[in-house]
Each structure stands twice: as C-alpha cells, then as structure tokens.
Amino acid sequence: MRVGRWTWLVPLALLSACTAGPSTRPGIVVNDGVQQQAPPVAQPSGPAPLPELGTPANAKIRWSPCAAEITATLPRTTLPTECARVSAVLDSPSLPGQGLARLQVLKIGSGPVPVAVFNDVDGVPGTVYAARLAAALPPALLTEVSLVGVDRRGTGGSDPARCVPEETRTGIVGLDPRELDVEAAVDQARTAGQQCSITLEVRLQALDTWRSAGDAETLRVGLGMTRLHAIGHGEGSRVLSVFAERYPDRVGRLVLDGLPDPNPDAKIVLEGVAEGADATFGAFAEDCAARGCELGNARAALTEILDRAETDPLSTPDDIGITPGVVLRVLLAGLSDRQSWPTLSRALADLRSGNTSGVAAAITPVLRETENRAATFDATLVTRCNDTKSRLATEQLTAAAKDWNTRFPVFGALTAQWLAVCSPWPIPSRELPQPSARTAPPIVVLGTATDPVTPLSGTDHAAQQLATASLVTWQGAGHGALGSSACATEAAAAFITEGAVPRDGTVCPP
Secondary structure (H helix, E strand, O other): OOOOOOOOOOOOOOOOOOOOOOOOOOOEEEOOEEEOOOOOOOOOOOOOOOOOOOOOOOOOOOOEOOOHHHHOOOOOOOOOEEEEEEEEEOOEOOEOOOOEEEEEEEEEOOOOEEEEEEOOOOOOOHHHHHHHHHHHOOOOHHHHEEEEEEOOOEOOOOOEOOOOOHHHHHHHHHOOHHHOOHHHHHHHHHHHHHHHHHHHHHHHHHOOHHHHHHHHHHHHHHHOOOOEEEEEEOHHHHHHHHHHHHOHHHEEEEEEEOOOOOOOOHHHHHHHHHHHHHHHHHHHHHHHHHOOOOOOOHHHHHHHHHHHHHHOOOEOOOOOEOOHHHHHHHHHHHHHOHHHHHHHHHHHHHHHOOOOHHHHHHHHHHHOOOOOOOOHHHHHHHHHHHOOOOOOOHHHHHHHHHHHHHHOOOOHHHHHHHHHHOOOOOOOOOOOOOOOOOOOOOEEEEEEEEOOOOOHHHHHHHHHHOOOEEEEEEEEEOOOOOOOOHHHHHHHHHHHHHOOOOOOOEEEOO
16 A cells, blocks of 8 residues: 655755764753753764664653544544654754744554654655555554654644745746746745745744754653654655764664765756656556556646646636646656555546536645645645745846756656746755765665666665665655655665665565
C-alpha cells in the first residue's frame, strides 16, 4: 500500500552552507512545562556506532484520546492511537528563547519504542502521514515500535500560519505558468510577504527547517528517549538531516525517504525537480496507455485540459477557478503517489467532461481555510522562503522560466515560479547547514529513480554529503519508496528494529 499525498508545491531544497558548531539547545518545553537543558555530551572524533533502540525513561508527554476533528482526518485503523500537544521554544530571531510554538502530535501502534515521523511541509500533516504510513508498513513492526507523527510548525493541528489573504493565495496558485509572467508572480508574492510579516510578526522567521529540527530535539526529550529514532519523508527528511547536524549525539536510527538536494544554488536544485517531475509524467502517461485508462493518450488529454482551462475555465462548488496553474499543481500532487495514479487519471478525465469534484478535493485544502485547519499554502510559502537566501533578479527569473519551459514542457515553467515567489521574501536571519553529520551513527537514505518532488540526483547528492549514509534506491516512480517498494520497506524496517544497516548502493527492483 502506498502512502497517499496531495500537494501542489514543488519542494525547495535550498540550503546555504555554514559550519555547524557544538549544540546550544534552549530550554525544553513539553506540555507547557519547562525542563532544564540537557548537559552537553562530549563529541566523538568519528562516526558513532548504531545505538540500541532503548525504551522511554521519564517521558514528559501526556497522551490522551484524539479529538474528533483529528480522527476525522485519519484512515480507519485498529491500531492504538493517542494524541498530545507539545510546546517548544519559539526561538524567534527578535525574541530569542522566548515564546512558544505548540505542536500537535499523534502516536499510533502498540510498540514500546517511539519513532518520530516528519512529512513534507506542503504534504498532509505529519499526524495524518504517520497514520497512513502505519497502514503501509509490516504489521509486526507496529508491535515493536509506535509511530509518532508531528504536525510541523504552521501545519495541521499545530499553531497555524494564517497570513496570506485568500485572494492573494488564489492569485498565486491560479497563475498560468505557461505565460512566463514572472513579474505577476513576484507582485503577488510581495503582497503575501507583507501580509505575513504584519500578521505573524515575531513568528514569521520562526517557521523554518532549523527550528523544526529544534522541535525534533524537544520531541526527543518529551518522549523520554536518549536518542531520537525517526522517519522523514521528502522535505521532512531535511528536518532530520539538520537535526543530525545540530545534535549528532542525540541521533538514533534515522530513515530519510527522498532526501532533498542540499545544493545552495536554487536554479540547480529546481532544475532537477523540473526534470524529475516531467519524467514522472512520462511514466504516468506510459502507465495510462498500458492499462487503457480513461484519458487515452495522457499527453494529448493534458494539452486539451490545459487549453480549456485557459479559455473557458470551470469552477469548483466553492468557486475556485480551475486554471492551468491549478490543473498542473493537482497533477503534480497526484504523480507523487504511484498507487493513486488511477484516481488521478479519473479526476482528469472527469474534469475534461466538466466534473470538477476530483480536482476540487485536491486543491481546496491548499486554498481554503476552515476553523480547525489553515490553508496549506501559507505554511508552505513561509517555510520554503525562510529556508533559502537565494533571491534572483527579474531578468534571471524570466530566463530560467523560458529555458525550463522549453526543456521541461509540462512542469518547467511551474517549477520556475518558485524562484519568483520567494524573490521578494525577507531574507532569513539564519543560514541552514549542508549536513554532513560526521559524528552521527549510520543513517539510511531511500531514493526513488523517478521522483517528481525529490529527484534521485538530489537525494544521491545529499547522501554523498552525509558521512554515514547508506543509500537504497528503488527503481520505481512516485515520491518516496517507503510503503511503496517492498524491498526498500523491508530494509528500513530491519534497520529500525534489528539494527541491520543495508549495503550502500543497494538497488530495489520496480
């Protein structure tokens, strides 16, 4: 079973290089109680051995039954499921060591050893992803460990990032990337940045991967674990690689599924993403033809759908216009989950016939907020743009958009929009490291040969930089191998439970 995922934003894995010094952890706050900082641990001179699993001791988190609004978002399961709220230090640049960031967490499974789960910031919340992942993993694994999903800052049930006006949010998502109008994207993004700065105030620069890595340390203390065992998916893997760089002496058994490219050059990273996304659409089109899907010729059908969306766009029941930009984002989201390709082809075929229900289900959470959930667009925008200092001039943005639209005709221009969207964003106060984690224990990295979100070339680059990484490559298609490839899933499960480190360079069949 593949773990489902609807998302629209291409990941922006843009890390700026710096040298990481010894850990300097703030006070740990769990369920609104402050715990004193853990004493420093002497750093080893080389890679550490793989630690034992261990069991919790002096855990701080108080688990209780999940509220109805949380269970309503989860797949049905017979596994024990509990929820909690964890509070971490906000760590805003303007209020160092002050303020709180409250996080929603969920524990699923009966195993005594907790394994934290971090998802892409633009994917489903970590709590939902953990529940879906639990259904895709070997049942025996969930009797040895429990998955602890984390809704990252600004996402899911954690403190929301509600800051982009709805019309601005809709304007950015609705732009037709094929028009190559980067100035329109920059103008909309400038408005979004100004409003987020006003609304979020000191919280604005506290929503990023660096602070999320600090939240992982807070969670470790709350779980009562000497070492943090964890799974990262896509851009969520980057949180854990930064955690390994900041806290190498706290690293347990980490599985990083689809680790993004840490290259600080935005154009290089996103060029790889555009290439990977177009390659995945090619695989989808071949699969569509092989199974005789509703679209027939998927490439011709997409052209027809995009042309209609440009000249005579349909609308969802809550009045979201189905523009070419919306169609491409929904397509990219569906390509991420290999097992959902039949659902994706039906949604596109329905759209061609005038039925917007499938596309509406995918795009509505991105653009519309509810009382219990913020629109996913806002936290994604803030986190992505806070994670990079890369800012390009208009002529550079235009040149990239034209070039990529020619070379990668499906997603090239859409991918280039990210360069424009972050260009007017405030430059972050802290640089992210390019993790090497030289003194951490072995880390397992999973890569997928045809990945539309974190391409294998970038994952391979990231794994090469991690001193103790062991790379397992799945020769399949989709975003992430865990839960999709039996071979990769078995390797990850054996690593977590038995400490069996797979051979670096292992290749799993499609």
